[in-house]
Amino acid sequence: MGWFDGWFGSDNSSSDPLRRLDPKLREFLERESPVKYNSSSSQQPPQQQQQTQSTSSQDSQQQQQQNQPPPVPPQSLYQDGRYAHLWKTYRPLSVVEAETKTDSEKLADVLEAFKERKAKIGRAALENCADEQFSWAECMRGGSWSARATLCRAEVQRFERCYAAQSRLLKALGYLGVAGRTPEADEEIQMRADELYHRMLAQEREIERAREEGREPPVFPPLLDGAGKDAAGAAAGAGAGAGPTPAADKAPDGLEPGPATLAAWKQQLEKLPPEDREAEEQALRAEYRAKAEMAAKIQGIWQEQAKEREARRAEGKETIFDKFAGLFSSLSGPKST
Numbered sequence: 001m002g003w004f005d006g007w008f009g010s011d012n013s014s015s016d017p018l019r020r021l022d023p024k025l026r027e028f029l030e031r032e033s034p035v036k037y038n039s040s041s042s043q044q045p046p047q048q049q050q051q052t053q054s055t056s057s058q059d060s061q062q063q064q065q066q067n068q069p070p071p072v073p074p075q076s077l078y079q080d081g082r083y084a085h086l087w088k089t090y091r092p093l094s095v096v097e098a099e100t101k102t103d104s105e106k107l108a109d110v111l112e113a114f115k116e117r118k119a120k121i122g123r124a125a126l127e128n129c130a131d132e133q134f135s136w137a138e139c140m141r142g143g144s145w146s147a148r149a150t151l152c153r154a155e156v157q158r159f160e161r162c163y164a165a166q167s168r169l170l171k172a173l174g175y176l177g178v179a180g181r182t183p184e185a186d187e188e189i190q191m192r193a194d195e196l197y198h199r200m201l202a203q204e205r206e207i208e209r210a211r212e213e214g215r216e217p218p219v220f221p222p223l224l225d226g227a228g229k230d231a232a233g234a235a236a237g238a239g240a241g242a243g244p245t246p247a248a249d250k251a252p253d254g255l256e257p258g259p260a261t262l263a264a265w266k267q268q269l270e271k272l273p274p275e276d277r278e279a280e281e282q283a284l285r286a287e288y289r290a291k292a293e294m295a296a297k298i299q300g301i302w303q304e305q306a307k308e309r310e311a312r313r314a315e316g317k318e319t320i321f322d323k324f325a326g327l328f329s330s331l332s333g334p335k336s337t
Helices: 003-008 023-032 039-067 093-100 103-128 130-142 145-149 153-172 183-212 259-269 274-314 320-332
Strands: none
Touching: 103 130, 103 153, 103 183, 103 274, 130 145, 130 153, 145 153, 153 183, 153 274, 259 274
């Protein structure tokens, strides 16, 4: 009854050469033939191969597209490559402004970046001490009469200690670094500082409980890694004061404090509680490195200015400002004895 398929237009007529034979003859051929013919199995593998080849080619094309740089910068509204010929000569505004800045503007940018990092430390410390600040505000609004009579002194001391400790930990963890970092990295440092502060409070509670019970106070590992400390400054300590500037006392590598700075730090650290000294020493070192990096950038700008003045002088285009700058640098430079 194979002629029924012809009436209904079956699409397998071209794929199966045996379907037009008599069913009995076809059964005999299939039984006696050494090669078994299966129309469905013969057709499926090529289709699967085509599918696998198409998927592999698509994957390779996607990888090539990902590896290739985008045809247009991210400032373009059409990231599919339209108007790419118009974006070939595009330069970001920040690059153009950086090239056209004067030397005084470059110096101001370096100083402003350092000030901004210090201000961000204060803001991050306030965020980490939000609970203490809220307790202080609640005490001032609806605290007991005795607490308000003392202007909520206990809450104020708790907040001030949190702010000082958080600022110290943020500096020690590298939050003061002027090098550009992503907001995610700054947030990780901020969370790490808050975690260390609460760990310090938990350790203090354990020590106080042991003293009340008459037990030996437990010994905890240091909050911060002490690797890289200088032997002369290993007294460890806490305090918000900064030592001499890197320009006044500079180690051979320019990023490590000299003996005079270490001696000044040691005097500051001895005035602080032992539990705060380690974090404070790390904070002082981090602040010193940040100042040294800022001084190195300023020194690089000055050297670039000197090279430009020398080039103008060699070309005979020296200006009056160049003469005054050269005179000032010769007067302020090191004098030979």
